[in-house]
Amino acid sequence: MTVHEHPARGHPGNPFPRQSLMAYLVPMRLILFLLTAATILAQSNPRYIPFSPSDTKGALYAPDSGPAPSIGVVVIHRTANFMETLACTELSQRGFLALCMNPRFDNNAAAVRWNDIALDVKSGVEFLRKQPGIQKVVLWGHSGGGPTTTFYQAVAENGPSYCEGANKLIPCDNSLANLPPADGIILVDAHPGNSVNVLRSINPAVTNDEAVIDRNALPQLDPSLDAYNPANGYAPQGSHYTEEFKTRYFAAQAARMNKLIGLAQAKLTAIEAGTYRYSDDDYFPIVQGSGYRLMQMDTSIHGTTAQPRRLLKNDGSIVEEVVRSVRVPSAGGTSTSFDNTRLQTIKSFLSTNAIRAQDSMDKIDWCSSNNSTPCAVQQISAPILIAPMGGYYFVRDNEIHFELAKSEDKEFIVIEGAVHSQRPCTACETTPGQYSNTVKNFYNHARDWMNARFK
Numbered sequence: 001m002t003v004h005e006h007p008a009r010g011h012p013g014n015p016f017p018r019q020s021l022m023a024y025l026v027p028m029r030l031i032l033f034l035l036t037a038a039t040i041l042a043q044s045n046p047r048y049i050p051f052s053p054s055d056t057k058g059a060l061y062a063p064d065s066g067p068a069p070s071i072g073v074v075v076i077h078r079t080a081n082f083m084e085t086l087a088c089t090e091l092s093q094r095g096f097l098a099l100c101m102n103p104r105f106d107n108n109a110a111a112v113r114w115n116d117i118a119l120d121v122k123s124g125v126e127f128l129r130k131q132p133g134i135q136k137v138v139l140w141g142h143s144g145g146g147p148t149t150t151f152y153q154a155v156a157e158n159g160p161s162y163c164e165g166a167n168k169l170i171p172c173d174n175s176l177a178n179l180p181p182a183d184g185i186i187l188v189d190a191h192p193g194n195s196v197n198v199l200r201s202i203n204p205a206v207t208n209d210e211a212v213i214d215r216n217a218l219p220q221l222d223p224s225l226d227a228y229n230p231a232n233g234y235a236p237q238g239s240h241y242t243e244e245f246k247t248r249y250f251a252a253q254a255a256r257m258n259k260l261i262g263l264a265q266a267k268l269t270a271i272e273a274g275t276y277r278y279s280d281d282d283y284f285p286i287v288q289g290s291g292y293r294l295m296q297m298d299t300s301i302h303g304t305t306a307q308p309r310r311l312l313k314n315d316g317s318i319v320e321e322v323v324r325s326v327r328v329p330s331a332g333g334t335s336t337s338f339d340n341t342r343l344q345t346i347k348s349f350l351s352t353n354a355i356r357a358q359d360s361m362d363k364i365d366w367c368s369s370n371n372s373t374p375c376a377v378q379q380i381s382a383p384i385l386i387a388p389m390g391g392y393y394f395v396r397d398n399e400i401h402f403e404l405a406k407s408e409d410k411e412f413i414v415i416e417g418a419v420h421s422q423r424p425c426t427a428c429e430t431t432p433g434q435y436s437n438t439v440k441n442f443y444n445h446a447r448d449w450m451n452a453r454f455k
Contacts, residue, residue: 046088049099051123058101058124059083061092069097070135071454072128074182076101076121078144078194078352078371079109086422087140087188090439094447097131098140099124103148110344114151114351114371115163115172121152122179129180136183136454141373143420146190146401149182150376156181158379163370169261170351172370183454184382186446187373189389189420192397195355195369198342200295202260203227203288204252209260212287219287225252227292238329239297246301247359249294254357254364260286261354264346271346281345289342295393296330302361302396309399310413311390312445314437323414325395326428326435374404383409385449387442389418391425391435411449415442 046059063069073096075087081102082088088100103120105112121139128137141149154162155172156179163172191197205225211217225248228234233241241249264284270276295301304324311323344353355372356365367375377384384407388398395414402412417435419425422442424435 046083046100049127051101051120051127053104055104055106056102056120056123057083058099058127059088061088061098061100063092063095063097066095068133069095070133071095071138071450072097072099072131072134072136073138073140073186073450074099074101074121074124074128074149075140075142076103076124076145076148077142078103078114078117078148079105079107079112080144081106082142082145085142086439087142090443091140091446094443096447096450097128097134099128109352110348112348112352114170115176117148118152118155118172118176118179121149125180125182138184138186138450138454139182140186140188141190142188143191144194146187147193147371147373147376149185150187150190150373150380151370152179153182153185153382154376154379155179157381162376162379167365167368169265169354169356169369170347182382184384184450185380186385186387186449187398187401188387188422188442189392189394189418190373190386190398190401191394192366192374192400193355193369193372194352195371196360196364197293198286198289198353199253199257199355199357199364200360201290201293202253202256202286203292203340204249204256206256206288209256209287210263213263213285222252225249227294227297234297236331238299239294240300241294241298246294250359250361253292253360257354257360258356261350261356264350264354267346268350281347284344284346284349286342286344286349288340291337291340299325299327299329299393302393305395305399305414307399310411311416312413312441313416314435314441316437316441318413323390323395325393326391326417326425327393327419328425328427373401377401377405377407379406381407383407383453384411385446386410386412387446388414389420389422389438390414390416391419391428394420409453413445415445418442 046061049058049060073091075082082100088098091098101124103117125137128134139149155176160172160176205221206219208220212219232245233239308320309323311319352371355369366372386398386402388395417425418438424438
C-alpha cells in the first residue's frame with residue numbers, strides 16, 4: 001500500500017526505502033527513549049513535548065553549549081516521523097532551537113484532513129514563541145513539509161480567505177483564523193504538493209476507475225499509454241520517451257485525475273445530502289496510483305533549471321549556471337502490484353491528494369488544492385530560502401516555487417550531489433567522495449541565511 005510521496009523502490013540514491021510495518025513502531029520507541037535516556041547524540045539532549053491532540057508531539061533539540069538560541073525552527077511534515085530527522089541535530093549543533101514535530105496524522109496518510117495540519121504547525125510556532133530568548137521563528141519545509149509549512153504561512157499572512165473559495169476542492173473554515181505567522185521559511189527539496197505527486201504518479205492507462213472503485217473490477221488498460229513498454233521508450237537502466245508519448249501521457253494523467261475528482265465529489269455530495277451508505281466518509285482506492293512518474297525513469301524530464309541558477313558545489317564554492325540534476329534513473333515499479341494501490345478515503349483524497357490539471361507537468365491548476373506549494377508561495381511575504389537537492393528530481397519544481405514566490409527577500413540555491421535527505425548521492429558520483437560535503441555545506445548555508453536575517 002502506497003501511503004507516501006517518496007520515490008519508487010529500486011532507486012539507487014533513494015534515502016527512503018520502503019519499510020516494514022515494524023518500522024512504524026519507531027515513534028513510540030522514540031518517545032520512551034526520550035523520556036528515559038539521559039542523552040541522545042553528542043550535540044543535543046532532546047526533550048519530549050506533548051501537544052493537543054495527543055497524536056501531535058515533538059522533540060525539542062537545544063544546543064549543548066554556547067549562547068542561548070534566539071532563533072527557533074519548526075521542523076514538520078505531513079505524515080512522517082520527524083522527531084529524529086537530520087535537521088534536528090544539525091540545526092541544534094549550529095546554535096538554533098529546533099522543535100521537530102510529528103503531526104496528528106503521522107504514519108497515517110489515509111486519515112489526513114489537510115487543513116487540520118495547520119493547527120499542528122500553529123502549536124509549534126506558539127510553543128517556540130514562548131521559549132526564553134527566542135526572538136524569531138522559522139519554518140523548515142523538507143519534502144512534504146514544503147506544502148505543509150507554506151500552506152500554514154499563506155493562511156497566517158492572509159487569513160482563511162486564502163484557503164476558501166469555490167475553486168478549492170476542500171476549502172478551509174474559520175478554525176484557521178488568527179494563525180501566528182512565522183518570520184521566515186526554508187524549503188528543503190520541497191515537493192510541489194502531495195496532490196501534484198499523486199497526479200504525476202498515477203497510471204494514465206487505467207480507463208475504468210468507476211467500476212474498480214465501486215465493484216472491485218479489474219482495471220482496464222490502454223496499452224498505448226504503458227510506461228513500462230520498451231516500444232514506448234522504457235528501459236530499466238534509464239528510459240527515453242518521445243515527446244509525442246510524453247505529451248499524451250501527461251495529458252492522460254490529468255484526465256484520469258479529473259475523473260477521479262469527479263467520482264469523489266459525487267460521493268461527497270451524496271454524503272452531505274444524507275443519501276450515501278455512510279454519513280461521514282468512505283474508502284477511495286486508486287488502483288495503479290503509484291509508480292508511474294516518468295521523471296523518475298527518464299532523467300531528461302525536469303532534469304535542469306530553466307535559467308542559470310546558483311549551485312553550492314562540494315568544495316563550498318558557489319557558481320551560477322544552468323543546473324542539471326545528477327540523479328540516476330529509477331527502474332520504477334510493476335503494474336500489477338497491490339503495493340502500487342493508494343488506499344485513502346474520499347475526504348483525504350480530495351483534501352490532500354487531488355488537484356485539477358490539463359497535463360501533469362505544467363498545466364496544473366495550482367490553487368485548486370490547498371496542498372500546493374506553488375499556490376502558497378504566491379501569497380507569502382516572509383523571507384524564503386529555497387534549496388533543492390542536486391541529486392534528486394525536484395530541482396525544476398523548486399525553481400518554479402522560486403519563480404512564483406511573492407517574497408521580496410527570496411533565495412534559490414541547489415546543493416550539488418545531494419539526495420532528498422540532504423546526504424550525498426553516492427550512486428551519482430563518478431569518483432568516490434565527489435559529493436561528500438552535502439550535509440555540511442547545506443546546513444552551514446542555512447545557518448548563515450537565518451543568522452543574516454534574524455539574529
